[in-house]
Amino acid sequence: MPGSSPLPSGNGAGRVHQPVVLVTGASSGIGSAVAARLAAEGRWRLLLSGRDEGRLTEIATVTSGTALPADLATEDGCERLAERAIGLHDRVDVLVASAGVGGAGPFADMPPAAIDNLLTVNLSAMLRLVRLLLPGMVARGRGHVVMIGSIAGRLGVRQEAVYAASKGALATFAESLRYELAGTGVRVTMVIPGVVDTPFFDRRGVPYRRSWPRPVPAERVAEAVCQALARGCDDVFVPPWLALPVRLYGAMPGLFRKLATRLG
Secondary structure, eight states: OOOOOOOOOTTTTTTGGGOOOEESTTHHHHHHHHHHHHHHHHHEEEEEEEEEEHHHHHHHHHHEEEOOOOOTTTHHHHHHHHHHHHHSOOOOOOEOOOOOOOOOSSGGGGGGHHHHHHIIIIIHHHHHHHHHHHHHHHTOOOOOEEEOOOOOHHHHTTTOHHHHHHHHHHHHHHHHHHHHHHHTTTEEEEEEEESSEEHHHHHHHHOOSSSSOOOHHHHHHHHHHHHHHHOOOOOOEEGGHHHHHHHHHHOOHHHHHHHHHOOO
């Protein structure tokens, strides 16, 4: 049924029927919030991946998940993660791809190595991991791929050209993949947050200084992920009003650019 989840239902009493979800970037930020929110539902087998092994182990313990440390920036990181995830339960029903890195500053000053790392983690690793897990979902006739995007990928943001490019490419990938997967029982969702209150800005080395829009808690993004899994949504904006500037940009890009330039 359009708009509904293609996943089997499950509960804590019958773990054999629980869908298996792999959450990347689960050692902090949005990923850890998603892990906590899914654990609270009690119907998932949680596989949690991240680079911070100590923190990941803590989160896996709290959520009764399985920690699968991985560095998706390495050449074989995605392959090893997919093999371990599938090997545990013979399948992955849901992928929540929230691993990502940021970058800020004038594009002309950005070191080539930083450009390559950002595109590898935010884009190439996502595509590789989806490619490795998708055939099993299609073969079973059900599954869900949820990718965490950014409003920067829909509208562009000054001083964040490469980050915005990586998220914009991810959005186009998701849209294209939906067409390919029509009728297979596998859904694709893009969750598109604005500014989120996580360690993201500290790690990129440039804090968030704007007074508006105000950052939203990571738990709000996690709630959007769960709603998308339950309802089978295509795109989810967090907060929802972010869909308005996207529509304005689509309808009147010239006006949008003038407003964006004026408002900064």
